[in-house]
Amino acid sequence: MKATIERATLLKSLGHVQSVVERRNTIPILSNVLIEAREDNSIRLMATDLDLQVDESVPANVDQPGATTVPAHTLFDIVRKLPEGSQVELDVAEGKMHLSAGRSRFHLSTLPRDDFPVISEGELPTKFELPAATLRQIIDKTRFAISSEETRYYLMGIFLHVADDQLKAAATDGHRLARVVMPKPDGADGMPDVIIPRKCVAELRKLLEEVEGTVEVSLSPTKVRFGLGSAVLTSKLIDGTFPDYNRVIPTANDKLLKLDPKTFASGVDRVSTIASEKTRAVKMSVDRDKVTLSVSSPESGTATEELPADYGSDTIEIGFNARYLLDILGEIEGDTVEVHLADAAAPTLLRENDKSNALYVLMPMRV
Template sequence: MKATLERAVLLKSLGHVQSVVERRNTIPILSNVLLEAGEDGSLRLMATDLDLQVDERVEADVSQAGATTVPAHTFFDIVRKLPEGSQVQLSAAEGKMEVVAGRARFNLQTLPRDDFPVIAEGELPTRFELPAATLRQIIDKTRFAISSEETRYYLMGIFFHVADDKLKAAATDGHRLARVTVEKPEGADGMPDIIVPKKCVGELRKLLDEVEGTVEVSLSGAKVRFGLGSAVLTSKLIDGTFPDYNRVIPTGNDKLLKVDPKSFMDGVDRVATIASEKTRAVKMAVDADKITLSVTSPENGLAVEEVPASYGSDQLEIGFNARYLMDILHEIEGDSVEVHLADAAAPTLLRENDQSQALYVLMPMRV
């Protein structure tokens, strides 16, 4: 295999694929990235961890077609440190690959292309397109609520399903819930309910930064594939049943609090400075024209701050985990957030307004 291409092109593509590769691998081939030079003048780069796979093609000057695999992170570090604007020559033969750019020359150990595993997709009967901006919004407004508790593996991803003629995406860790509702794309009828794993969500979000138009989504009950321009991301889905999250979305919370999310978040952030790491609890005393935020810590003392607000019901005291509350407020884009309260023990609903695509539910804490 012999191919030459610009450093910037190689670095960008390598950046996309190498982040899938785990730092520690018991199977040596999984530490490598596949490089395949085609006679059509393309260089294919591919990496996998057996659950997730990124496959990308870039243009290259190919003088000899062929394929090999090299250690992904080492190769990425080399290309990253090569001189800007340089042409990188890759030539592989007899168990080695030579990398030449300017006066720099590297010889890397390779493993055979035939040993490299590829995720078999099988049939992907459901196919539709989503604007990249919509998919970015769905991920940004839900992924903070994904659980990291491995005993509840079915919560370790974003749940996508079609309901009420809309496409809905939800994530929860049992303490908070985030849900986004968007128009159902053409072709999504009959789509199975799927849970996209957290690692796939993270890699997809990185790739979406460079996609302007639409993303092609193809899926079955077991796999999903995202077509993102020159890159294709394929992932296994979480094999589990996502709980019926609609049961925790409160419908009878009749106490409405309206507040500026930025000043609310900043106030919570300030008083939480002295909160204990374990509980991160902040108390809210809600009154007609203000919220009094307070944190009492046996080790650090007391912090109090008042935030202007609009509220028309009985006085109420309620406690929340400061980090969870701030995560939600960070995703509110407008200059007002509606906080729908019931009492100190009931789930609280937060949203921008009744027209917004995103809604959030937060469980209170005892303080």
Template sequence: MKATVERATLLKCLGHVQSVVERRNTIPILSNVLIEAEDGGLKLTATDLDIQVVDSIAAQVETGGAVTVSAHTLFDIVRKLPDGSQVALDAAEEKMTIRAGRARFSLSTLPKDDFPMIGETDLPTSFTLPGETLAEIIDKTRFAISTEETRYYLNGIYMHVSEGKLYAVATDGHRLARVTLDPPAGSDGMPDVIVPRKCVSELRKLLDETDGDVEVGLSDSKVRFRVGTAVLTSKLIDGTFPDYSRVIPTGNDRLLKIDPKTLSQGVDRVSAIAAEKTKAVKLTLDTDKVILSVTSPEMGEAKEEVEASYSSEGFDVGFNAKYLLDILSEVEGDVIDVHLADAAAPTLIRENDEANALYVLMPMRV
């Protein structure tokens, strides 16, 4: 295989594929990126057996062929090459030579035939979403994805169509985030799917570089996203997402209207002395104000008063400051609606009744 490619083009493509490769691998071939040279271009593929990313770039191909080489090493080399340089790739006899200007590298390779591929099967459900919409879905939900491996069915974003709406939901049992959309054409009858956390993370990186539409393909076991020239394919989480609708409160009759930025800054300040383990902050609700307070046996006390619109009976409620800040960082607008019931009931947070995103936060004892 012999090909020449512009350094910036190769670096961007390697950036797309190499991040799915785990730093520590017991199977050597999984540390590698597959490079295939064919007429007028290079195709790069990387996988961890659960996720696969393929990207294609234009290149001058002298001799076609395919080879696999360490993904992270190649990425580091190309990243350190001079801007604007032409990179010559030449693979033969278990070695790949990389030349750019006066720099020359020789890397060990492994045979293409050993490289595992996630099947390129047709996926029965396919639809298109604007990249901006998909990025918004991810940003408004992914912070609530569980990291507890024992509850693997919560380790992703649950997407399903119900009653004429497309829902994207994430929860870790302490907080829940849900985004509601009009379903795109072609999504009728789509299977209920749980898109894994790593896939969500890789997809979000790709979305930063496109402002076009994204093609989504789905089956019961796989999802595929076409983002620009890149194709991300992932296995889905094989599990049943719990009936989350039961934890979304409908009868919370105490309404607090407050500026999310002011609340966020106040919570951030008082939580500076909160115990690292619990990060508990107490909200004391009173007529048209909220008093934020933290008491720490080791550090002392902190208090801050925040203006708000509130006319119901006053009471105290405690929240994990980090969880509350995560939600407040995603809401937009100058006022949010916080629907409360009592100190033990789930709290509902949304921008307003028309907003497409809602959040549920479980209180904690303070």
């Protein structure tokens, strides 16, 4: 194999694929990236952790087609440190990859291409397209609520399903819930309910940074594939049943509080400075046209802040985890956030307004 490729092109593509590779691997080949020089003057780069795979083709000058695998993180670090604008020559001979750029020379150990595992997708009967901007919004508005508790593995991803002629995405960790709805895309009829794993969501979001236009989504009950221009991301899905989250979305919260989300977030952030790391609890005392935020910590002292608000119901005191509240407020884009309250023990509903495609549910804390 012999090929020449521009440093910037190689670095960008390696950046996409190498982040899939785990830093510690018991299987040596999984630490490597597959590099395949093709006759059509392109280089294909691929990396996998057996659950997730990124595959990308980039233009190059190929003198001799061939394929090999080299340590992914090492290669990425080398290319990152090469001079800008340099041409990178890749030459494989006698079990080594010789890499040269300008006056730099590297000789890297390789492992055979035939040992490199590829995720077999099988049939992916459901196929539809989503605008990249829509997919970014789905991820941003839900992923903070993904659980990290391995005992509840079925909550460790974003639940994507079709219901009521809409495509719905939801994530919850038992303390908060985020849900986004949008019109059902063409081709999503009969789509199976799927849970997209946290790592796949993170890698997909990185790749979406550079994608304009649409993303091709193909899936089966066990696998999902995202076509993102020159890159293809394939992932296994979480094999589990996502709970019926509709049951925790309150419908009878009759106390409506309206605030400016940025002012609200700043106030919560300030008073929570002295909250204990363990509980992060902040108390909200809601009265006519004002909210008083307070934190009391045995170690640090107390803090209070008063915020103007639009509220006309009975006085209520309720506590929340400050970090969870800030995560939600960070995704409210408008000038107003609606906080629908019932009592100090009931789940609270937050959203921009009744036309917003995103809603959030937050469980209160005792304070």
